[in-house]
Amino acid sequence: MDYQYITTRRDGHLFTLTINRPDVMNAISPAASHEMAHALDAFEADDELWVAIITGAGDAAFCAGGDISVMAEAQTEEDYQMPASGYGGMTNRTTCNKPIIAAVNGIAFGGGFEVALSCDIIVASDNAIFGLPEPKIGTAAVATGMHRLAREIGLKPAMNLLLTASSIDAARAGDLGLVAEVVSQGELMSAAHKLAQRIMRCAPLAVQATKQCVLGGLNYAGVPEAQAAQEAGEFECLEVMMKSEDIREGLNAFLEKRKPEWQGR
Missing domain, CATH: 1.10.12 (Lyase 2-enoyl-coa Hydratase; Chain  A, domain 2)
Incomplete structure (x- = not known):
């Protein structure tokens, strides 16, 4: 399948998916979600692929969340229909037992943060910012973000972030245990690959x-x-x-x- 909104790469047993919409801060539209779902379904089904990395194109954003322009134009729920595996093909993906790493290279807001939370391990560049700002535009982090955040950092810290729609930087995310490693922008993919290699040393x-x-x-x-x-x-x-x-x-x-x-x- 030819992709318009993402790129994929195989390197031995490692699979890398890059959200490739840097002109809109890698915002994910329904069409992009379906492409991600297709690629991740293929990763999940391929016995020769053992670990995946998800990242964003460019230096500014991992994913700024949903494509608001598409959302605003949607007339019905069908116009903004996500795949069965959820936003970005990740948030409802419950069958994949292979490890997935999020290499967060900048802003991870809304659905972008939810995609990262849906991954097993997060590594981040030092310019990364995480947040679920949905209440500021009259909605909520409905793609599992509220539930995941409370389970991963505890109720009170999660409530503080969720109810104020606040954001945190990479260092604070590391302090909260969300991020395994914070590195410079130029070292991010190297760090993600090293982590993947450490995983692949195991059976x-x-x-x-x-x-x-x-x-x-x-x-x-x-x-x-x-x-x-x-x-x-x-x-x-x-x-x-x-x-x-x-x-x-x-x-x-x-x-x-x-x-x-x-x-x-």
Whole structure:
């Protein structure tokens, strides 16, 4: 599929998706969301791709949120229809057990912040700014942002940001635990690639099982309930991991004092 609003790149087991609308601060229209959904569906389905990075074109913005001009022109809900996987193909994406990194290269407002929150790890340039300003234009962060932020930084800090529609810089986002690493703009993609490489040193099926168990476990009241669900076979990625060739490779490599050669099967 030829894309108009995004670019994609494969580099071995790494997949990079760039929101390519720098003239509008990488704002995401419904058409751009559908392109992102298509690309991320392909990433999710491809056994040779193990990690993804999502970033924005240019130095000013990761994504400034929804395309307000398109939103204002919409006459019906169908005119602003998002894919089943949600805004940016990310906010309702619940089936992807592969890790996705957000490389936030500037402003991440509204839906842009929600896309970043939907990723597993965020790295940010030092000029990055995060916020959910929707109440300032009469709406709310309805694409999972309110729920994710409260779960990720705690109720009171989230309420402070959400009810005032405030923004925070990369350093503060790091203090709150939202951002794993803050680097200069010129070092951002290198930092994201290094993080991806660190992940890919681990067995991909083990990484996928870990992600599924961590996120799936949050659906239970506490650790005992999550552990019981795990032991009852609720997280199928664990069974796939335990029956894989890679688990044998990992054990053999450890005993033979060599680096494992993962196959993802």
